[in-house]
Amino acid sequence: xxxxxxxxxxxxxxxxxxxxxxxxxxxxxxxxxxxxxxxxxxxxxxxxxxxxxxxxxxxxxxxxxxxxxx
Amino acid sequence: xxxxxxxxxxxxxxxxxxxxxxxxxxxxxxxxxxxxxxxxxxxxxxxxxxxxxxxxxxxxxxxxxxxxxxxxxxxxxxxxxxxxxxxxxxxxxxxxxxxxxxxxxxxxxxxxxxxxxxxxxxxxxxxxxxxxxxxxxxxxxxx
Numbered sequence: 001x002x003x004x005x006x007x008x009x010x011x012x013x014x015x016x017x018x019x020x021x022x023x024x025x026x027x028x029x030x031x032x033x034x035x036x037x038x039x040x041x042x043x044x045x046x047x048x049x050x051x052x053x054x055x056x057x058x059x060x061x062x063x064x065x066x067x068x069x070x
Numbered sequence: 071x072x073x074x075x076x077x078x079x080x081x082x083x084x085x086x087x088x089x090x091x092x093x094x095x096x097x098x099x100x101x102x103x104x105x106x107x108x109x110x111x112x113x114x115x116x117x118x119x120x121x122x123x124x125x126x127x128x129x130x131x132x133x134x135x136x137x138x139x140x141x142x143x144x145x146x147x148x149x150x151x152x153x154x155x156x157x158x159x160x161x162x163x164x165x166x167x168x169x170x171x172x173x174x175x176x177x178x179x180x181x182x183x184x185x186x187x188x189x190x191x192x193x194x195x196x197x198x199x200x201x202x203x204x205x206x207x208x209x210x211x212x213x
Contacts, residue, residue, distance in 0.1 A: 016209065026080060029148035031209045038148050 003060045006034045008052050022051055083143040090136045098129035130189060152203045160196030167191055 009019055020027040032038035049056045105122045144150045174180030
């Protein structure tokens with residue numbers, strides 16, 4: 001799964017530490033999600049989406065997914 | 071980070087875990103030396119000997135409870151996963167060592183392992199896995 005977390009975070013000017021505090025997780029977790037080493041659980045993905053005011057699929061995308069959705 | 075370290079001592083659960091490990095291991099050291107001295111000087115027999123022989127095992131078994139408590143209390147799912155992964159490494163080394171030794175004893179007249187090898191290997195493997203994961207998950211400068 002790929003994600004746009006780093007881009008979204010940069011847009012609002014938050015550091016990884018800032019985001020970690022807002023999500024109540026460690027900075028290691030934020031880094032692991034951003035670098036694709038770890039896919040968050042559904043509750044954490046919802047929390048991230050809510051924080052950025054977006055739908056989950058606007059942040060996380062399945063590997064190899066195309067625009068046509070196939 | 072020690073042999074019993076969790077992936078992060080930075081979280082509330084991680085700090086509680088570190089404190090519980092310190093207390094449990096302190097009790098272990100006291101009981102090991104206490105039992106050794108008592109058995110050496112008083113040469114107990116019967117149930118008293120069994121009591122003193124088994125006493126130091128209690129904090130070692132309690133360590134598994136301390137780890138379980140950490141997993142229950144840790145709210146950071148990623149750190150929880152790292153700890154579970156390390157426990158799996160420790161368990162693999164422990165079970166692997168025991169099963170290989172048991173088959174060697176059963177089919178090839180192999181000797182028994184020295185006492186305490188199993189749990190020492192488990193904790194070393196667990197600690198090494200935690201150390202490797204901590205190194206692999208180092209975070210550099212924040213942006």
